[in-house]
Amino acid sequence: MPTNIFLLQNCLNIFFAQGVKVSMDDIAKELGMSKRTLYELFENKSELIYRCISHLIEEEKENMIRLLSKNGGNIIEKLFPFLNFDIYDRMKKHHYFFHDIKRYYPEIFAKVVTAHIDSYLEYIGKIIKEGIEQSLFRNDIILDIVKIFFFSLMTSHNHENKDLFQRYSMVDVFENTILCYIRGISTPKGLKLIDDVLHRNLNYQYQHLKDKEIKE
DSSP, X not given: OOOOHXXXXXXXXXXXXXXXXXXXXXXXXXXXXXXXXXXXXXXXXXXXXXXXXXXXXXXXXXXXXXXXXXXXXXXXXHHOGGGSHHHHHHHHHHHHHHHHHHHHOHHHHHXXXXXXXXXXXXXXXXXXXXXXXXXSBOTTSOHHHHHHHHHHHHTGGGSSXXXXXXXXXXXXXXXHTHHXXXXXXXXXXXXXXXXXXXXXXXXXXXXXXXXXXXXX
């Protein structure tokens, strides 16, 4: 049965506010419907969570594409859209949600990763390949290896290393992982573009994130 996107978004808002351990009874009450009606739409809570996550991922994918289209085709900016502080705030909110899914519903988490990892790897590979063609990245790198490890670094905030992410900000992690990795595969032309982008377009975002994290 097709599920209304508005309904999935409302369910996501409930999970964001009350956590993934909220009961189906409470979800039904928040939605203003009977528990029976909710179970007619979703076989069980696991299905509800999976459908919500799938919707969230597709929504965020569209959001990223929209942001990337504003960057005028700059390969470096395509790889760094998450430094936008609006995206950063969304990532922080979603981080706790996904962390709870991984902790309390590991089977669902694994299913989601399996369903979406290939498309993300393909997308990253496409961007890096464009960078090679534009002489921004070295032409001697092995694309299949580079895209997998780049993806791993990009999603490292979802990995189990709680102490590290409590001691250091997301900006610190970025500067010491993803940025170092990209510099390592870049040509002199690519390194210059990275420096230009960071100085010209991302200075404000850097300062905003650092100031915000100091306050928190």
